[in-house]
Amino acid sequence: MNDDAPEIQDAAVSPGGPAGGGGATSDGARPGASPANSGAPLEMRGDSPLTAIRRQGRQRRIKRALAMLEWIVAFILVGVGLYFLWFLVFPPAETGTVARQYTREDFRARLRALPATVESPGWLATNPSPRWRRIVIHHTATDSGTVEAFDRNHREERKWENGLGYHFVIGNGRGMTDGEVAVGKRWREQLDGAHVGGGADRKLNETSIGIALVGNFEHDLPTARQLASLKALLNFLRRECNIGLASIVGHRDMSSTACPGKNIYLDEVLLVLANS
Numbered sequence: 001m002n003d004d005a006p007e008i009q010d011a012a013v014s015p016g017g018p019a020g021g022g023g024a025t026s027d028g029a030r031p032g033a034s035p036a037n038s039g040a041p042l043e044m045r046g047d048s049p050l051t052a053i054r055r056q057g058r059q060r061r062i063k064r065a066l067a068m069l070e071w072i073v074a075f076i077l078v079g080v081g082l083y084f085l086w087f088l089v090f091p092p093a094e095t096g097t098v099a100r101q102y103t104r105e106d107f108r109a110r111l112r113a114l115p116a117t118v119e120s121p122g123w124l125a126t127n128p129s130p131r132w133r134r135i136v137i138h139h140t141a142t143d144s145g146t147v148e149a150f151d152r153n154h155r156e157e158r159k160w161e162n163g164l165g166y167h168f169v170i171g172n173g174r175g176m177t178d179g180e181v182a183v184g185k186r187w188r189e190q191l192d193g194a195h196v197g198g199g200a201d202r203k204l205n206e207t208s209i210g211i212a213l214v215g216n217f218e219h220d221l222p223t224a225r226q227l228a229s230l231k232a233l234l235n236f237l238r239r240e241c242n243i244g245l246a247s248i249v250g251h252r253d254m255s256s257t258a259c260p261g262k263n264i265y266l267d268e269v270l271l272v273l274a275n276s
C-alpha cells in the first residue's frame with residue numbers, strides 16, 4: 001500500500017500541474033491582450049464599443065480556458081478513480097502472494113477429516129533397534145520435493161555419507177504422491193539420523209527417529225493425506241519402538257528452529273493419537 005501512496009501524491013500533484021497550465025492559459029490570454037494593446041495604437045479611434053467587444057472576446061477566451069481546465073481536472077479525477085478501482089478488482093501480485101493465515105481450528109478441521117485408509121505400509125518389515133527414544137517431526141520448508149531430491153541434497157550439499165537425514169519423508173502431492181511415506185536408508189538400515197543436531201545432548205540423532213513432511217508449514221497446512229499417513233506412521237512407530245506420546249516432539253522442541261512450522265499443532269495430533 002505504501003507503493004500506492006506516492007501514486008496518490010503524484011495524482012494530487014498533477015491536477016496542480018494543469019493548474020499551472022491554467023496559469024499558462026492566462027499567459028496565453030495575455031498575448032491575446034497584447035495584440036489588443038498593440039492594436040490600440042494602430043487604431044487610434046479606441047472607441048468604447050470596440051473595447052467592449054475586445055473585453056468580451058477576452059472574457060470568452062478565459063471562460064473557454066477555464067472550461068478546458070475543468071475538463072482536464074475531471075479527466076484526471078476519473079483516471080485516478082479508475083486506477084484505484086483497477087487495484088480494488090485486481091489486487092497487485094504482492095498482496096496476492098500474501099499467504100492465507102491458518103489457525104489451530106483449520107488444523108483441527110483437517111485432522112477431523114482424515115482419509116480412512118492408508119495403503120498397507122512397507123515400514124512394518126524392519127526390526128527396529130532398541131535405542132529409539134523419541135520421534136521428531138520436521139517439515140522440509142519447501143513447497144514441493146521428492147525423497148530422491150532431499151537425499152541428493154543431504155549427500156552432495158551437506159556431505160552426509162548416508163544421504164537423507166530423516167528416517168521417513170511424507171509427500172504432499174508435489175513431487176511425491178500425496179500422503180506417500182518414503183522409507184529412508186537410515187530407517188531400513190537402522191542408522192543414526194541427521195535431523196536434530198546442535199542440541200545440548202549430542203546423542204539426539206542417535207536416539208531420535210526423524211519424520212519430515214514435505215511442505216512449508218510456516219505458510220501452508222499439511223494435506224489431509226499427509227496427516228493420515230503421519231498418524232498411521234506414528235502409531236506404528238509407537239508400537240514397534242515402545243515410544244510414549246510424550247516422546248513425540250517437534251524439531252523446535254529440541255533445537256532453536258521454527259521447524260516444523262507454526263501451522264503444525266502437535267498437541268492436536270497427540271490428542272487424535274490418544275483417542276485412536
Ligand SMILES: [Zn+2]
Nearest residue numbers: 138139251259
Ligand atoms: Zn526440522
